[in-house]
Amino acid sequence: EGPCNTSGNASETASVSDAGAAAEFSAARQVERQEELALLGGGFARIRHQHRSGKLTARERLHILLDRGSFQELDRLVRSRDSPAAQGRTTARGSHVPGDGVVTGHGFVHGRTVFVYSQDFTVAGGSLSEANAGKICKVMDLAIQAGAPLIGICDSGGARIQEGVRSLAGYAEVFKRNVLASGFIPQLSLILGPCAGGAVYSPALTDFVLMNRQHAHMFVTGPEVTSAALGERATRDELGGAAIHCRVSGVAHLAGDDDIAVIQLAKELLSYLPQSAGVSVPRTCTDDPRDREDPVLNRLVPADPHIPYDMHHVLERLVDREEFLEIQPDFAPNMITAFGRVDGHSVAVIANQPQQLSGCIDIDAAVKASRFVRFADAFGLPIITLVDVPGFLPGTQQEHGGIIRHGAKLLYAYTEATVPKLTVIIRKAYGGAYCVMASKQLRGDLNAVWPNAQIAVMGAAAATQILHRNASEETSETQRRAYARDYLHALTALERGYVDCVVQPHKTRLWLANGLMLLQHKQREALREPWPPKKHDNMPL
Numbered sequence: 013e014g015p016c017n018t019s020g021n022a023s024e025t026a027s028v029s030d031a032g033a034a035a036e037f038s039a040a041r042q043v044e045r046q047e048e049l050a051l052l053g054g055g056f057a058r059i060r061h062q063h064r065s066g067k068l069t070a071r072e073r074l075h076i077l078l079d080r081g082s083f084q085e086l087d088r089l090v091r092s093r094d095s096p097a098a099q100g101r102t103t104a105r106g107s108h109v110p111g112d113g114v115v116t117g118h119g120f121v122h123g124r125t126v127f128v129y130s131q132d133f134t135v136a137g138g139s140l141s142e143a144n145a146g147k148i149c150k151v152m153d154l155a156i157q158a159g160a161p162l163i164g165i166c167d168s169g170g171a172r173i174q175e176g177v178r179s180l181a182g183y184a185e186v187f188k189r190n191v192l193a194s195g196f197i198p199q200l201s202l203i204l205g206p207c208a209g210g211a212v213y214s215p216a217l218t219d220f221v222l223m224n225r226q227h228a229h230m231f232v233t234g235p236e237v238t239s240a241a242l243g244e245r246a247t248r249d250e251l252g253g254a255a256i257h258c259r260v261s262g263v264a265h266l267a268g269d270d271d272i273a274v275i276q277l278a279k280e281l282l283s284y285l286p287q288s289a290g291v292s293v294p295r296t297c298t299d300d301p302r303d304r305e306d307p308v309l310n311r312l313v314p315a316d317p318h319i320p321y322d323m324h325h326v327l328e329r330l331v332d333r334e335e336f337l338e339i340q341p342d343f344a345p346n347m348i349t350a351f352g353r354v355d356g357h358s359v360a361v362i363a364n365q366p367q368q369l370s371g372c373i374d375i376d377a378a379v380k381a382s383r384f385v386r387f388a389d390a391f392g393l394p395i396i397t398l399v400d401v402p403g404f405l406p407g408t409q410q411e412h413g414g415i416i417r418h419g420a421k422l423l424y425a426y427t428e429a430t431v432p433k434l435t436v437i438i439r440k441a442y443g444g445a446y447c448v449m450a451s452k453q454l455r456g457d458l459n460a461v462w463p464n465a466q467i468a469v470m471g472a473a474a475a476t477q478i479l480h481r482n483a484s485e486e487t488s489e490t491q492r493r494a495y496a497r498d499y500l501h502a503l504t505a506l507e508r509g510y511v512d513c514v515v516q517p518h519k520t521r522l523w524l525a526n527g528l529m530l531l532q533h534k535q536r537e538a539l540r541e542p543w544p545p546k547k548h549d550n551m552p553l
């Protein structure tokens with residue numbers, strides 16, 4: 013057939029291509045339709061319910077978290093492989109919804125890449141199915157490959173009941189990745205709704221848990237099961253509200269009044285953190301001079317070691333622009349853990365708080381500080397330690413609770429840490445607490461004392477009671493004075509080189525800034541230190 017026959021073929025071709033275009037159109041329309049469905053999650057009624065109960069939707073939360081226009085969604089159309097019947101009537105909507113109850117992808121926070129997943133409570137209560145576990149695992153794998161933080165927004169009833177072992181296996185896959193990522197990329201969990209079962213264990217494996225004060229709950233088993241199993245009645249708030257987890261259990265690190273406040277806290281927290289281990293945090297420009305002297309520091313701390321003061325005031329005068337983010341402010345407040353910046357360098361600060369329990373180290377304080385030290389060490393953040401500590405908290409409650417075991421965690425964490433460690437003894441460092449709080453002998457790099465600092469095995473009253481048990485009151489007083497004169501000072505530590513120097517309070521910021529500059533390449537060197545060969549260490553957990 014020659015070209016003369018083309019006219020007949022042309023109309024045929026036209027109709028074929030029309031059909032092709034129509035098919036293409038309908039395929040595109042089908043995809044579009046599914047995308048529209050995915051954007052609606054569990055549908056208008058459930059979205060309205062979510063809003064009415066004061067919560068944002070999974071997508072709205074991501075919209076607030078990520079820089080405008082930066083979100084790239086993955087797996088929007090992934091579905092449960094179950095038939096609606098297999099899912100049961102109550103969650104039939106869940107099984108039909110493309111996306112299957114979780115929104116995943118990546119974007120930027122303040123121009124830096126993060127990977128995200130956001131559980132959608134409007135679809136089967138945000139419960140974790142085989143399909144949506146696959147989506148979460150995919151972003152986790154990508155986050156590890158790209159070396160960027162992972163942020164999980166949790167609002168979920170845990171393993172999807174109808175999927176049985178497949179949802180349990182899905183959670184185990186998520187847990188495995190939480191552990192593999194631990195210490196390599198920062199992992200943040202934002203708890204913005206009721207979370208149970210696996211929805212609390214995955215966050216527990218991450219670095220920071222942030223909760224909504226009004227709507228977030230975390231429990232392994234909810235009030236109904238607790239009541240059925242133990243006859244114990246407790247409301248959701250009493251069992252696992254933000255107040256409990258921020259003050260009592262120590263499960264949560266930060267809390268905000270609503271979803272937006274929690275997301276803003278997460279963004280602030282990220283600004284102090286590196287993208288991954290081995291990568292530095294970008295140094296910020298600051299208009300706060302590195303050599304700023306602060307005369308208020310010379311009179312802020314009472315000379316009498318028994319008089320309390322607020323260590324926050326010392327800390328805020330040392331960091332750039334008086335800005336810091338305290339982590340777990342309401343849990344073990346006798347130990348302050350915070351991120352801040354000195355001369356633009358992001359730092360982790362650990363400080364005793366004389367205003368609470370006289371600054372004694374108790375079980376909760378030791379555990380809180382140990383985990384913070386380990387985080388800072390894993391992610392290369394220099395540690396600044398401000399010391400004013402009378403010792404470990406005495407008493408049967410602490411001894412029976414295992415203060416020996418838990419206190420050992422802090423000893424261990426400080427000793428193994430190879431990041432730059434700068435320590436300032438502000439007023440007193442007594443007993444084992446002297447050793448623990450980043451002493452030179454636990455591989456502190458630069459250790460300074462303020463002029464009136466006291467380093468001793470214990471305070472004057474306790475020492476006199478032991479050394480001169482049977483002395484009269486009058487003799488005791490004389491002995492106390494003699495002990496204070498002979499032992500309660502930093503002179504011996506300075507003479508032996510146990511501390512490096514005296515720093516004047518008003519010049520402490522400059523001392524810290526110089527130290528950070530001096531030690532900026534330290535971690536790399538420290539990694540070359542020869543260690544005995546071993547699979548891993550066995551820290552007291």
Ligand code: HXC
Pocket residue numbers: 102103135136137138139168169170171172173174180183206207208209210211213233234
């Ligand atoms: C399937 C679920 C679900 C789940 C909730 N839904 N949890 N569907 N699997 N795990 C559904 C509900 O049926 C309901 O569907 C919708 O989500 C909203 O739930 P409500 O109960 O109406 O909401 P609310 O009153 O706010 O209560 C939220 C909740 C509660 C506290 C999370 O739903 C709850 O207790 N869920 C079960 C928690 C649990 O025990 N999970 C199993 C964990 S075991 P409809 O269609 O009626 O609206 C686990 C093991 C992991 O996770 C391994 C750990 C190591």
